[in-house]
Amino acid sequence: MEPGGDAVAGLEVSGLTKHYGAHAAIQDIGFRLERGALLTLLGPSGCGKTTLLRSIGGFVATDSGTIRVEGQEISALPPERRPTATVFQGYALFPHMSVAANVAYGLKIQGMLKSEIAERVRDALAAVQLSAMAERMPSQLSGGQQQRVALARCLVVRPRILLLDEPFSALDRNLREEMQVELRKLQQRMGITTVVVTHDQQEAYILSDWVAVMNAGRLHQFDRPAGVYDRPATRFVAGFTGMTNILAGHGDGTHFIAEGIGRFPVAAPALPGSALGLRPGALRLVDPADPAACAVGEVAFVAMTGAEALCEITCPGGALQVAMPRRDGPPAPGALVGVAMVNPDEAVVLAA
Ligand SMILES: Nc1ncnc2c1ncn2[C@@H]1O[C@H](COP(=O)(O)OP(=O)(O)OP(=O)(O)O)[C@@H](O)[C@H]1O
Numbered sequence: 105m106e107p108g109g110d111a112v113a114g115l116e117v118s119g120l121t122k123h124y125g126a127h128a129a130i131q132d133i134g135f136r137l138e139r140g141a142l143l144t145l146l147g148p149s150g151c152g153k154t155t156l157l158r159s160i161g162g163f164v165a166t167d168s169g170t171i172r173v174e175g176q177e178i179s180a181l182p183p184e185r186r187p188t189a190t191v192f193q194g195y196a197l198f199p200h201m202s203v204a205a206n207v208a209y210g211l212k213i214q215g216m217l218k219s220e221i222a223e224r225v226r227d228a229l230a231a232v233q234l235s236a237m238a239e240r241m242p243s244q245l246s247g248g249q250q251q252r253v254a255l256a257r258c259l260v261v262r263p264r265i266l267l268l269d270e271p272f273s274a275l276d277r278n279l280r281e282e283m284q285v286e287l288r289k290l291q292q293r294m295g296i297t298t299v300v301v302t303h304d305q306q307e308a309y310i311l312s313d314w315v316a317v318m319n320a321g322r323l324h325q326f327d328r329p330a331g332v333y334d335r336p337a338t339r340f341v342a343g344f345t346g347m348t349n350i351l352a353g354h355g356d357g358t359h360f361i362a363e364g365i366g367r368f369p370v371a372a373p374a375l376p377g378s379a380l381g382l383r384p385g386a387l388r389l390v391d392p393a394d395p396a397a398c399a400v401g402e403v404a405f406v407a408m409t410g411a412e413a414l415c416e417i418t419c420p421g422g423a424l425q426v427a428m429p430r431r432d433g434p435p436a437p438g439a440l441v442g443v444a445m446v447n448p449d450e451a452v453v454l455a456a
Pocket residue numbers: 124128129147148149150151152153154155156303
């Protein structure tokens with residue numbers, strides 16, 4: 105369901121602002137997330153992701169704004185009275201307690217009955233597929249298993265909102281990919297509204313129903329993963345998601361004119377100060393005399409990036425990056441080449 109379509113949102117944030125001294129860590133953040141959806145907060149280091157997550161969990165006192173969980177305002181509640189559970193970065197387990205005792209800990213301090221604790225711990229360990237390891241100590245577990253214990257510790261309190269701060273940053277790449285898929289399946293099975301902090305766009309795409317891209321304390325785009333990638337809303341989002349060609353210029357209705365670079369067949373309004381965003385894969389090399397050539401330049405260098413070659417083409421007014429399959433035979437540095445568009449629909453006109 106689209107946000108706004110659900111009568112009561114799983115999580116609704118409005119006008120959330122937090123300053124540290126004169127510095128705004130987050131500024132006027134607002135979004136609405138349907139129940140059971142997974143949102144990632146994506147952005148570079150220092151953009152405010154952790155501050156936003158901690159504000160939702162109640163660990164940061166915000167200056168202004170409201171947070172609602174399933175219609176209930178929780179902004180004034182302390183963390184332990186919020187219907188949220190947080191897996192912090194690092195997720196330190198108690199080393200001297202068994203897996204089961206680690207998971208039970210939060211319920212014990214709430215004073216819950218022993219029999220109920222045992223049942224909940226069983227359920228939580230089953231959910232993360234660690235039932236067989238209940239009596240092990242944390243040191244006897246792999247990194248991925250420890251991460252799952254940290255998750256079980258949160259699930260056991262049956263939160264309405266699960267908050268995860270860079271949950272896989274301590275894991276190596278293969279294990280991280282495995283855990284991303286596992287978390288996604290678990291979260292969908294349990295239907296818990298979830299917010300995950302990451303600086304890794306690949307991780308955001310794999311995990312998310314929705315992505316919130318942030319920079320310098322501001323929310324730049326709240327969208328589906330494909331929306332963020334295909335239609336970046338700002339120059340920042342375009343650059344952050346790998347749109348390395350951001351060409352300054354203006355439209356004339358049928359073309360975008362990038363000064364000193366070329367004319368691209370993109371229907372762009374005649375607005376001054378706009379920019380054209382093009383991924384390297386949206387461009388291809390052609391003969392300089394080819395009528396499809398939008399720009400002509402000299403090959404500055406060619407880098408191998410796996411199955412593809414990335415070519416940098418120097419034009420009088422700037423450079424263009426073009427990706428091509430290596431099997432197509434990349435050009436030699438110094439060659440004069442034309443640059444054409446693969447598909448004009450893949451170009452994005454970005455406002456000033
Ligand atoms: N307790 C604090 N006191 C002062 N400034 C802070 C504090 N916590 C965060 N900040 C500042 O607020 C801004 C946002 O920080 P935050 O930790 O939310 O960013 P982040 O996007 O999570 O970064 P990272 O990915 O590096 O964890 C940063 O400029 C940071 O230096």
